[in-house]
Amino acid sequence: MEGIHQVQLPLPFPLRIVNVYLMRDGDGWTIIDAGLNYPPGQAAWREAFNRYGVDPASIRRIVLTHAHPDHYGMAGWLQSLSGAPVALSAGEATFARAQWHSDSRAHETTAIFFGSHGMPRDLMATVAEDIASLRLMTHPTPVALTHIPAGEPLMIGRRVFVPIATPGHSDDHLVFYCAEERLLLCGDAVLIKITPNVGLWGWTHGNPLAQFLASLDRLAELDVALALPGHGPPITRFHERLEELRVHHAERLAAMEHAVGAGATAYEVCTAVFPLQELTSHQMRFAMAETLAHLEYLAAQGRIEQIEHDDGQYAWRRCIC
Numbered sequence: 001m002e003g004i005h006q007v008q009l010p011l012p013f014p015l016r017i018v019n020v021y022l023m024r025d026g027d028g029w030t031i032i033d034a035g036l037n038y039p040p041g042q043a044a045w046r047e048a049f050n051r052y053g054v055d056p057a058s059i060r061r062i063v064l065t066h067a068h069p070d071h072y073g074m075a076g077w078l079q080s081l082s083g084a085p086v087a088l089s090a091g092e093a094t095f096a097r098a099q100w101h102s103d104s105r106a107h108e109t110t111a112i113f114f115g116s117h118g119m120p121r122d123l124m125a126t127v128a129e130d131i132a133s134l135r136l137m138t139h140p141t142p143v144a145l146t147h148i149p150a151g152e153p154l155m156i157g158r159r160v161f162v163p164i165a166t167p168g169h170s171d172d173h174l175v176f177y178c179a180e181e182r183l184l185l186c187g188d189a190v191l192i193k194i195t196p197n198v199g200l201w202g203w204t205h206g207n208p209l210a211q212f213l214a215s216l217d218r219l220a221e222l223d224v225a226l227a228l229p230g231h232g233p234p235i236t237r238f239h240e241r242l243e244e245l246r247v248h249h250a251e252r253l254a255a256m257e258h259a260v261g262a263g264a265t266a267y268e269v270c271t272a273v274f275p276l277q278e279l280t281s282h283q284m285r286f287a288m289a290e291t292l293a294h295l296e297y298l299a300a301q302g303r304i305e306q307i308e309h310d311d312g313q314y315a316w317r318r319c320i321c
């Protein structure tokens with residue numbers, strides 16, 4: 001697309017790459033998503049600046065779809081180079097401050113949360129270490145965050161984008177839609193080849209899978225010729241992909257409901273559904289959160305129920321109704 005460059009930044013885990021976008025904005029540039037801050041990420045940004053002739057001082061804005069570390073992590077570094085404001089939804093800004101800026105204990109609370117759902121102790125320790133090390137890759141954090149209200153049009157160059165709330169992958173995720181060009185900057189709301197992670201974490205609001213499926217319904221109303229995602233190739237068969245994601249989650253819900261049977265912890269369901277021995281600890285963390293999101297959804301539908309044991313451990317069983 002004229003005036004839009006996709007930049008692929010490296011990630012030190014199996015996802016391997018996060019796509020970010022450099023967009024012409026008058027005589028300057030707007031950046032969509034920032035990448036994870038570690039030396040290979042910085043080198044990739046510098047190479048992109050050279051390739052496209054970007055003077056960092058001409059970066060006007062750093063816009064983020066959401067505040068996961070692979071999208072948020074280099075926002076502060078880019079701000080320190082450019083002086084540009086960092087803009088994202090108010091909810092994601094609150095999440096970022098709590099999770100990455102402060103002396104967050106999120107790594108420990110997440111491990112404890114997973115432990116209460118049956119995760120073994122050694123894996124809990126690895127989960128805590130992984131999250132703590134990711135947190136360091138979001139530093140330096142931006143000095144200030146600007147909020148983007150959903151629905152309030154954003155001009156980037158001559159294009160008008162409408163930010164649309166698409167919770168599910170993260171609580172307050174935004175996509176940016178340019179109706180005139182049928183173009184969507186979709187962050188991690190829709191991906192091709194892999195499915196966006198929909199996880200229940202210690203900090204997630206309510207029922208993330210219900211929110212994700214509602215976001216797919218909202219996105220289905222848009223006329224999209226091209227969607228530019230946060231991971232993987234551009235999406236040209238957007239509506240077909242939305243349908244595939246719906247089918248994927250329906251199948252996974254059925255598999256998890258079956259795995260719950262007469263009683264199981266979330267970790268037992270997770271090991272029944274995912275090939276855990278093939279996964280890294282990073283992937284295992286996502287598998288566990290994904291399992292919990294599906295169990296929460298099944299419980300809200302009255303298909304399973306949660307049991308709390310005296311020792312504070314949780315399990316699930318199918319409802320006999």
Ligand SMILES: [Zn+2]
Pocket residue numbers: 066068071169170188
């Ligand atoms: Zn994400």
